Amino acid sequence: GENVEQHPSTLSVQEGDSAVIKCTYSDSASNYFPWYKQELGKRPQLIIDIRSNVGEKKDQRIAVTLNKTAKHFSLHITETQPEDSAVYFCAVRGSGNTGKLIFGQGTTLQVKP
Amino acid sequence: EAGVAQSPRYKIIEKRQSVAFWCNPISGHATLYWYQQILGQGPKLLIQFQNNGVVDDSQLPKDRFSAERLKGVDSTLKIQPAKLEDSAVYLCASSLGGVASDTQYFGPGTRLTVL
Numbered sequence: 525g526e527n528v529e530q531h532p533s534t535l536s537v538q539e540g541d542s543a544v545i546k547c548t549y550s551d552s553a554s555n556y557f558p559w560y561k562q563e564l565g566k567r568p569q570l571i572i573d574i575r576s577n578v579g580e581k582k583d584q585r586i587a588v589t590l591n592k593t594a595k596h597f598s599l600h601i602t603e604t605q606p607e608d609s610a611v612y613f614c615a616v617r618g619s620g621n622t623g624k625l626i627f628g629q630g631t632t633l634q635v636k637p
Numbered sequence: 638e639a640g641v642a643q644s645p646r647y648k649i650i651e652k653r654q655s656v657a658f659w660c661n662p663i664s665g666h667a668t669l670y671w672y673q674q675i676l677g678q679g680p681k682l683l684i685q686f687q688n689n690g691v692v693d694d695s696q697l698p699k700d701r702f703s704a705e706r707l708k709g710v711d712s713t714l715k716i717q718p719a720k721l722e723d724s725a726v727y728l729c730a731s732s733l734g735g736v737a738s739d740t741q742y743f744g745p746g747t748r749l750t751v752l
Binding site: 528530556557560566567568569570573579613615617622623625626627628629630 | 679680744745
């Protein structure tokens with residue numbers, strides 16, 4: 525089945541710096557790649573997503589890039605702020621028709637003021 | 638728009654006891670998912686419903702876990718009997734349309750502790 529690897533597991537940056545989180549997946553037929561942000565004790569919230577027919581998508585300080593050939597996609601956060609501190613999960617929807625998401629292990633981002 | 642609702646928010650039980658969780662999806666959402674999130678890990682799908690039919694329950698431990706979605710709206714997830722390793726947050730999510738519908742919206746979760 526689909527396997528999703530996420531790196532790094534923890535990331536600490538200074539406020540204003542950029543943060544990059546990378547995920548790799550195994551099923552070349554995967555077609556949808558969302559990123560979720562989960563603050564401590566709260567629900568995961570979708571922050572950005574990308575489909576397999578697009579290479580890059582941007583929303584203000586957040587961007588996602590997809591390399592289908594290499595089977596990896598990355599989350600880029602620019603001008604980080606303390607409120608960006610959270611756990612970030614990548615996910616992959618496989619080639620089946622169920623809509624099932626396979627999640628990565630998560631990255632704990634700490635933005636130091 | 639109201640979000641996905643779950644109850645209870647917290648539950649503590651002894652091993653071998655039973656427990657049930659409830660989920661009310663976003664109004665009009667046909668697809669409902671139950672995920673298990675163990676501390677320090679990403680959510681793992683347990684079961685997916687399309688209206689009141691099961692689409693995927695391949696990772697549901699059926700000897701102890703059961704779920705239903707009567708009338709295609711609310712859903713309950715039950716564990717009987719519970720084991721220590723069932724300690725986790727149980728997240729319910731819903732999405733709008735058919736099985737390939739993209740955006741999943743999560744509820745606040747139920748944190749289960751099995752002693």
